[in-house]
Amino acid sequence: MSTSPTREGSANAGSSNGLEEKPRLSEHEKKANHIASEQKRRQAIREGFDRLTELVPGLEGQGRSESVVLKKTVDYMRLQLAERRRLVGRIEELGGQVEDGMRR
Template identity: 50%
Template sequence: MANSPELSPSSSLSPQSAANRAEAEREGKRLTEEQKKVNHLTSEKKRRDNIRSGFDGLAGIVPGMEGRARSEGVVLFGAIDYVRRLMLERRAMIETLEGNGVTVDAELKL
């Protein structure tokens, strides 16, 4: 995806959780259970936000999904239907071209 951010191991940490980790590393200590919990909650929120952003992007390019209340399942099945429709249209265009005597490269037929 062009708009999907690349994640580094530390990019999923909030400033607070990154500070917790840095402090623990400086002091040579392990993270406390509370720090682990904060880090986990922060990284889970980041993961959910990234998934939601991806589904919003997908819904933005699938006709009929824009601005609708939808679940992730609705978006996925809508995307599957849309891609199948595009594949059928492409196949029909290739057949029309070949029916009119136009040679279509084999790699374009895949």
């Protein structure tokens, strides 16, 4: 039975204060964790872009060009903000009041 050098002596090092110290990860385990973490991060980004293609008009059925998705999302948001400002102006023209937080 062999143990890796990074794990020797570390298993009981923290037991004097009542806390069990976790054994250190080997380089292989660190690399595997890093790869899994990176895959998870990339998957979350892909899912975010997929959600944008569902929400932003004009992106349905387009290829997965992230730059196109971002540009069209920004354009769409600018249109929505302009429409909001127009509606706020119209409400005020008609004598209505709009809370400050809704003006942006």
